[in-house]
Amino acid sequence: MTFNGKKILITGGAGFIGSNLVKTILQEWPDAEILILDAFVNGHFKNLIGFKGELFAGDLTDDKSLNLLKARPFDFIFHQGAITDTTIHNQKKMIEANTNSFSFLLDLAEKNHAPLIYASSAAVYGNSPAPNRVGVGEIPENIYGYSKYLMDEMTRAYFKRNPKPEHPLVGLRYFNVYGPGEYYKGKMASMILQLALKMRRDITPRLFKFGDQRRDFVFVDDVVQANLKAATANASGIFNVGSGVSRTFNEIVAILNDTLGTTHFIEYFDNPYTFYQNNTCADIRETKEKLGYFPQYSLEKGIQKTVEWLETSLKDADPIP
Numbered sequence: 334m335t336f337n338g339k340k341i342l343i344t345g346g347a348g349f350i351g352s353n354l355v356k357t358i359l360q361e362w363p364d365a366e367i368l369i370l371d372a373f374v375n376g377h378f379k380n381l382i383g384f385k386g387e388l389f390a391g392d393l394t395d396d397k398s399l400n401l402l403k404a405r406p407f408d409f410i411f412h413q414g415a416i417t418d419t420t421i422h423n424q425k426k427m428i429e430a431n432t433n434s435f436s437f438l439l440d441l442a443e444k445n446h447a448p449l450i451y452a453s454s455a456a457v458y459g460n461s462p463a464p465n466r467v468g469v470g471e472i473p474e475n476i477y478g479y480s481k482y483l484m485d486e487m488t489r490a491y492f493k494r495n496p497k498p499e500h501p502l503v504g505l506r507y508f509n510v511y512g513p514g515e516y517y518k519g520k521m522a523s524m525i526l527q528l529a530l531k532m533r534r535d536i537t538p539r540l541f542k543f544g545d546q547r548r549d550f551v552f553v554d555d556v557v558q559a560n561l562k563a564a565t566a567n568a569s570g571i572f573n574v575g576s577g578v579s580r581t582f583n584e585i586v587a588i589l590n591d592t593l594g595t596t597h598f599i600e601y602f603d604n605p606y607t608f609y610q611n612n613t614c615a616d617i618r619e620t621k622e623k624l625g626y627f628p629q630y631s632l633e634k635g636i637q638k639t640v641e642w643l644e645t646s647l648k649d650a651d652p653i654p
């Protein structure tokens with residue numbers, strides 16, 4: 334399978350995950366014809382230095398942008414664009430940007446007979462106990478998670494109408510993604526990046542008591558791999574994308590100490606949130622079986638890569654306040 338000569342739409346392509354996807358596609362298939370649509374909410378031109386393709390600064394909630402997309406042919410659609418700030422409580426704004434726009438993209442993919450791969454989220458599981466399995470415990474706790482849950486429900490309704498879609502329609506529930514390109518997410522960047530930025534400036538890492546909360550941290554290259562596999566596996570559905578392993582916040586600090594060559598102790602403080610997930614872990618058996626997705630990065634290896642990127646591309650960057 335080649336993406337060379339293929340017309341590819343990547344929404345949110347200036348963002349963290351989208352720009353990594355763009356880079357990987359163009360490294361492996363330099364003649365892929367990519368159109369990025371991004372509203373530059375968190376997207377940043379620095380994520381796209383060297384990008385050769387079309388960049389359209391537009392909004393998924395704006396008719397002018399949607400009309401442009403309607404007029405263009407696409408062979409593949411990767412949909413990463415979304416409001417990703419989970420602290421936004423404006424329900425109308427969140428649903429408009431994340432959910433309403435998805436209905437348009439479903440139609441666009443159908444019209445073009447194009448595979449549509451979209452970013453869902455582990456936030457769909459809310460505080461349900463791990464391991465998290467598609468179809469079980471889908472009880473989002475915030476409007477962001479609910480906006481993604483609605484996208485998955487629209488996908489399920491689509492499968493009811495079209496039990497054997499002619500072209501793949503795949504929802505990928507990312508868990509906690511980290512890695513190069515994340516800096517411009519600011520306070521929404523992963524804990525790994527935020528701790529790394531502080532610890533390398535000799536700032537003591539602070540964790541909620543007692544740092545034993547667990548997350549399934551997944552390196553961004555593995556998420557890119559999942560997208561590419563999904564586009565070509567000819568298996569429609571909704572799948573978890575994680576590492577399949579959950580690790581503690583304390584472990585992140587220990588690995589960062591090793592990687593940065595620091596010896597920080599941790600300062601613990603009371604968790605102010607009444608709602609807080611204590612453990613997430615993706616059940617990725619179906620993702621392996623149906624998409625051929627196999628994560629390649631341990632937390633140690635992913636953090637090593639992240640720190641290398643910080644030292645080469647963001648040497649002078651300040652910690653995120």
Ligand SMILES: NC(=O)c1ccc[n+]([C@@H]2O[C@H](COP(=O)([O-])OP(=O)(O)OC[C@H]3O[C@@H](n4cnc5c(N)ncnc54)[C@H](O)[C@@H]3O)[C@@H](O)[C@H]2O)c1
Binds near residue numbers: 391392394430511
């Ligand atoms: N990073 C994670 O841990 C994670 C976890 C689960 C799901 N996701 C999903 O993955 C996708 C990519 O997330 P990310 O981490 O790269 O975040 P990001 O914020 O860096 O990327 C999202 C991109 O969408 C753009 N955007 C926002 N609203 C838009 C709109 N109305 N029209 C067009 N573009 C718009 C932003 O400018 C940004 O470039 C998102 O859909 C997100 O919900 C991410």
